[in-house]
Amino acid sequence: MMFAVKGTFVDTPLIGAYRTRVGYAVVDSGVCLGVFSTLPIEYSNIDIKDYGNSLIIPGMSDLHLHAPQYSYCGTAMDVQLLEWLEKYTYPEEGRYSDIEYAKKGYANFVKDLKNTTTTRAVIFATIHNDATLELMKQLDEAGFVAYVGKLNMNRNAPDYYCEKSVEQGMKDTRAWIEKCNFKNVKPIITPRFTPSVTDDYMCELGKLARETGLGMQSHLNENRDEIKWVKALCPDSKHYSDTYDRYGLFGGECPTVMAHCIYCTKEEDELIKKNGVYIAHCPTSNENVLAGIAPAGYYLRNGYHIGLGSDVAGGHTLSLLDVMATSVQVSKLRSLYVDNSIRPLSMAEAFYMATVGGGSFFGKVGLFEKGYEFDAVVIDDANPDNPMEFAIEERIERLAYLGCGNIIHKFIKGA
């Protein structure tokens, strides 16, 4: 139950600054008891895993991704959001009504997710109960901690991939939640986005959230056409955020992740902050489906909860290291072309978002600190052929930009 990990630990207790410690992390029942430069005498008999000069970083939390879209990851990048859903997403997600297809698709996804720095994730599945449970089972067996949502979607979707009534949808959703008996994988309420869910359905989902105490995930302000559409669908709403908030599905008592948040109004920003809504910043996806660039630096530096999302398959990669690099790159373009009052993100800020920024949605996660769950990724980045030597922050930068490192071990909750 108790062991120590020896090596070079890098984390970001403060936004924008790395903390590096060489020493021993002591772990008991999945929880970190602290990082010590020398092993305290009371732990002298525990097993020590020594990782030499490898980097040990916190496991990363992917706050937004669509598991059934992983199969077509890296394709279908030629259209904007709404057309993209119709043309590529719905046909593929619809295939998950076939449980055999779902088993294969999710096995491919989980296999590849293992080879990333991700240890936790907040995930969209499809409208299908069986396939969603299959995904949760596979993730749980692979050791991941995750919130997974069976989708709710009862309008503006093709016949073959649309829930037929609010009543049936609620019945299915309750039946699904009852079957979620996994160790580390939990259900989360998942209205796809406002255009997919009628007000009466959203209202019922809000009641379900209050009744069960479950959290929720959805999309917000990703694309200008989407925003106009939401306004047309919900003419009496104050803004896009209000279409969730008026049913109790926007933070507060209901832990909430909202993906994108590129075009929030000032009023929406205030609500996001007041309600402690988590923002999933998805820069790779936002480039690919021509959505735009979110003001992530603003949110991060002004007390909002913000983490990173791969948003596969709008995003083309499961690697949050890649997403970190992209978040820095597009923040530079944003400062150049959109708003130079928000300085570009540093890599340390991106690292913060990928680790403790998103990790805190899961509790005490994302730091090597007493009382934090021990999620850690051990990366061997040695390259004897390179004539230069690198400081710790440069080694992190190279991991993000070049991916030049081998993941040699991953701990999730100490396992």
Next chain:
Amino acid sequence: MMFAVKGTFVDTPLIGAYRTRVGYAVVDSGVCLGVFSTLPIEYSNIDIKDYGNSLIIPGMSDLHLHAPQYSYCGTAMDVQLLEWLEKYTYPEEGRYSDIEYAKKGYANFVKDLKNTTTTRAVIFATIHNDATLELMKQLDEAGFVAYVGKLNMNRNAPDYYCEKSVEQGMKDTRAWIEKCNFKNVKPIITPRFTPSVTDDYMCELGKLARETGLGMQSHLNENRDEIKWVKALCPDSKHYSDTYDRYGLFGGECPTVMAHCIYCTKEEDELIKKNGVYIAHCPTSNENVLAGIAPAGYYLRNGYHIGLGSDVAGGHTLSLLDVMATSVQVSKLRSLYVDNSIRPLSMAEAFYMATVGGGSFFGKVGLFEKGYEFDAVVIDDANPDNPMEFAIEERIERLAYLGCGNIIHKFIKGA
């Protein structure tokens, strides 16, 4: 001398459209004799290399990169161009006065370049003759075709990394050219950029170009501060391009590659087109050092010569597949935030730039066509775990976005 390659050949004889052929490419003395659906009877005795379902794409040409910067690739991304040069570039390039250091640094570079789709490149070295010759030797031995430039730089550089006089610089440059006796690696005249080269030195380099028939490479319109600086340094020039052109170093009789071209004026564009100057589009670098986004789609669709450049180490990757993906992504952001009259690049357009677009700087290169030099990369992208099947264009997209493929063979000039 003669052999056939069997497999699935993908190239882009027309901008923006893939051509796919399954069959046999016949190669004689490094040159393609054609691609045939069945092997013509007269070649029935030649050796056949069968690559099954792997993709066979043209070798890619990297029109702009700095080999001595490769060591610090993926770091030093926190400042803009001019500060970046002072703070990171000059100190590292200066170390190449030590031939032992150069040997190690260039070996690391050439080793990694082998693991990419690149078969040809146009490369900046340093001001040092010995180190530059070492790089050329290593590239030549590894089978690459390349133009490599010993740098010319006699102002605005630190003492330890600055040529002392025009006379000495010209003497060194001539001595270097005389020693360039390699099979496939040739010299190219390389004034770093106008701020680094006095007018009298530029003038002498222009004479040298006319005398030797050599081409030239440099930088153009990368950064707004740089452009202002050039104007201040050369107040009598018509524009940045003129600072090269007035000395005969801007296309025409002198084959020229200009990196970046983000902020060219209309007058400069006309000169670039008239003189057949090649544009090296470097989107990864342009993001990283906060330069901007070049109007690559405009150039590509309007008869300019344009290829891709990794621009290591402003660019963070040697992989032109990565650069292709980034060129598409930033073209979307440009259409959204800068100029929506230029539609985003398609991946087929990016592929064109990476292959025949840049390849034509080397002659008949970048297509599987009779008379073209046979540069080819064989990539195994099979993934039996993925439940989806992909069309050829999707397989190319996935190579670019995900890098999901193994290079199993590379031919350069048929070898």
